Amino acid sequence: MLIKKPAKIPTSELTSETAFINRRSFLKKQAILGSGLWGAGLLGSAQAGLQPDDSLTPENVVTSYNNFYEFGTGKGDPVQYAHEMNTDPWTVKVSGEANKTGRYAFEDVVKGLDVEERIYRFRCVEAWSMVVPWNGVALRDILRQFEPKTSAKFVEFKTLVRPSEMRGQRAVFQSIDWPYTEGLRLDEAYHPLAIMALGVYGKDLPNQNGAPWRLMVPWKYGFKSVKSIVGIHFTSKQPRNSWNVLAPHEYGFYANVNPAVSHPRWSQASERRLPSSVFNPNRRPTLPFNGYAEEVAGLYEGMDLAKFY
Amino acid sequence: MQTHLTVVLSKTAFFAALSTPLAWLVWQIAIEIEAPTTALGADPGEAIVHFLGVWALRFLLLAFAISPIQKLMQQPVVGRLRRMAGLYAFAYALLHLAAYLFFFLEFEWEALLEDFVKRTFITVGLVALICLTPLAVTSTLGWQRRLRRNWKRVHLLVYPAIAFALIHLYWLTRDGFAEVVLYSVFFLFLVGFRWVKR
Numbered sequence: 004m005l006i007k008k009p010a011k012i013p014t015s016e017l018t019s020e021t022a023f024i025n026r027r028s029f030l031k032k033q034a035i036l037g038s039g040l041w042g043a044g045l046l047g048s049a050q051a052g053l054q055p056d057d058s059l060t061p062e063n064v065v066t067s068y069n070n071f072y073e074f075g076t077g078k079g080d081p082v083q084y085a086h087e088m089n090t091d092p093w094t095v096k097v098s099g100e101a102n103k104t105g106r107y108a109f110e111d112v113v114k115g116l117d118v119e120e121r122i123y124r125f126r127c128v129e130a131w132s133m134v135v136p137w138n139g140v141a142l143r144d145i146l147r148q149f150e151p152k153t154s155a156k157f158v159e160f161k162t163l164v165r166p167s168e169m170r171g172q173r174a175v176f177q178s179i180d181w182p183y184t185e186g187l188r189l190d191e192a193y194h195p196l197a198i199m200a201l202g203v204y205g206k207d208l209p210n211q212n213g214a215p216w217r218l219m220v221p222w223k224y225g226f227k228s229v230k231s232i233v234g235i236h237f238t239s240k241q242p243r244n245s246w247n248v249l250a251p252h253e254y255g256f257y258a259n260v261n262p263a264v265s266h267p268r269w270s271q272a273s274e275r276r277l278p279s280s281v282f283n284p285n286r287r288p289t290l291p292f293n294g295y296a297e298e299v300a301g302l303y304e305g306m307d308l309a310k311f312y
Numbered sequence: 313m314q315t316h317l318t319v320v321l322s323k324t325a326f327f328a329a330l331s332t333p334l335a336w337l338v339w340q341i342a343i344e345i346e347a348p349t350t351a352l353g354a355d356p357g358e359a360i361v362h363f364l365g366v367w368a369l370r371f372l373l374l375a376f377a378i379s380p381i382q383k384l385m386q387q388p389v390v391g392r393l394r395r396m397a398g399l400y401a402f403a404y405a406l407l408h409l410a411a412y413l414f415f416f417l418e419f420e421w422e423a424l425l426e427d428f429v430k431r432t433f434i435t436v437g438l439v440a441l442i443c444l445t446p447l448a449v450t451s452t453l454g455w456q457r458r459l460r461r462n463w464k465r466v467h468l469l470v471y472p473a474i475a476f477a478l479i480h481l482y483w484l485t486r487d488g489f490a491e492v493v494l495y496s497v498f499f500l501f502l503v504g505f506r507w508v509k510r
């Protein structure tokens with residue numbers, strides 16, 4: 004329903020629903036504000052790069068089929084166990100090459116920012132994909148509040164470490180060195196398509212989707228879009244990201260969706276669009292930069308994408 | 313008569329036990345057809361591939377465990393069950409391959425060739441399956457008679473079959489190595505037991 008107009012909308016035209024963020028459940032407010040707009044025809048939805056056959060992945064699938072190894076390695080573990088994580092209160096520690104560092108309450112950081120609905124394709128490195136209506140704020144609007152110095156070239160994000168509430172962190176024979184860490188080049192993070200998601204399907208993010216906030220960088224594999232963030236670090240050096248540390252030849256720093264560069268263990272040329280069914284794997288070709296090439300390819304001009312995978 | 317009855321009963325029970333995972337899977341698929349994503353989740357194909365792979369490995373380990381169990385229990389009937397466990401493992405592995413061909417490759421044969429050559433975890437899975445094939449073919453009494461002492465030699469292939477299946481699992485595991493560690497320790501324990509009780 005939401006995707007009435009499959010036509011490409013240039014990023015310059017991404018409109019925003021303005022919503023005042025009022026501690027928790029701010030999305031309810033936004034939904035009220037937004038409902039009139041939806042009726043009037045999708046003013047609030049960013050649809051950059053959507054294909055004619057991209058229909059929304061049902062909400063129950065988006066919130067029940069997740070990779071969130073802090074709660075276990077099975078796709079069903081997060082929905083089962085993530086409720087054990089307490090997200091209120093939530094603080095973020097900002098550090099590194101910025102003028103405003105220190106601890107901030109989550110609410111204070113997002114207060115007053117515009118929450119927009121963004122319908123994005125979501126492509127996991129494991130060759131499955133979804134189409135998800137996120138509610139989020141421009142990542143750059145969050146980062147700029149901390150006034151990064153000119154020496155800051157990268158930004159690093161860390162997920163919560165709390166083994167008492169995150170059973171995956173208590174598991175034996177798991178090899179991620181918590182906290183789960185990801186990073187972006189600052190110009191990538193400032194790209195208008197990069198958002199910090201606060202909600203999905205018009206509701207606050209469920210824990211299994213990375214409450215209270217998680218990155219959503221739609222042209223990169225899902226593992227870049229780190230969840231339940233408690234640390235933001237500005238740095239002049241390229242940070243090491245968790246999966247790259249674990250298996251450097253399989254997962255790079257950039258992790259841009261690229262059908263031409265296969266993962267050593269499987270091809271990335273196609274993906275299974277979820278939900279698939281027992282009759283139909285629902286395979287479709289994977290698009291360069293997950294279909295957002297027009298918007299983001301410029302960030303990587305002159306780079307050998309096979310080398311910087 | 314007593315022993316004959318025991319054999320029939322234990323074989324039937326074993327047959328039922330070995331069929332249970334497959335019956336369960338069929339049941340889940342039936343639910344999926346009625347109400348998509350409710351039984352096997354958002355990606356039923358992946359769930360099916362994984363389920364069949366896991367049970368192939370478990371039944372292979374079970375088949376391998378039967379000789380030692382027989383030695384411990386001094387019950388010849390147990391030995392009769394070995395062939396059934398092995399054949400079931402082979403059947404689950406074939407279905408595993410078929411599910412992978414359908415759900416992951418949609419029978420694109422070039423993609424299969426590419427996987428066999430380029431993806432080492434698939435290559436070792438294939439090697440494991442190749443090791444199992446002569447075991448399945450020669451599992452009948454006729455072949456046992458025909459091969460005589462060589463039959464035992466042929467069936468030494470079960471060692472590489474399990475080893476390659478474990479390497480397959482180890483290489484496809486992204487994180488959460490508890491499962492592959494558990495199966496490997498069990499396998500090594502059985503190998504050690506056989507070696508000691510030679």
Ligand code: HEM
Binds near residue numbers: 408438439480
């Ligand atoms: C040509 C032969 C084979 C092929 C092409 C194949 C392919 C695959 C694939 C694609 C996966 C899923 C990987 C992933 O999602 O990351 C898998 C998983 C698995 N396979 Fe195989 N396989 C083969 C033979 C075997 C054999 C012979 C066994 C055991 C006897 C086996 C046991 C397993 C196990 C235990 C898993 C993991 C399931 C899980 O983690 O839940 N495979 N295989």
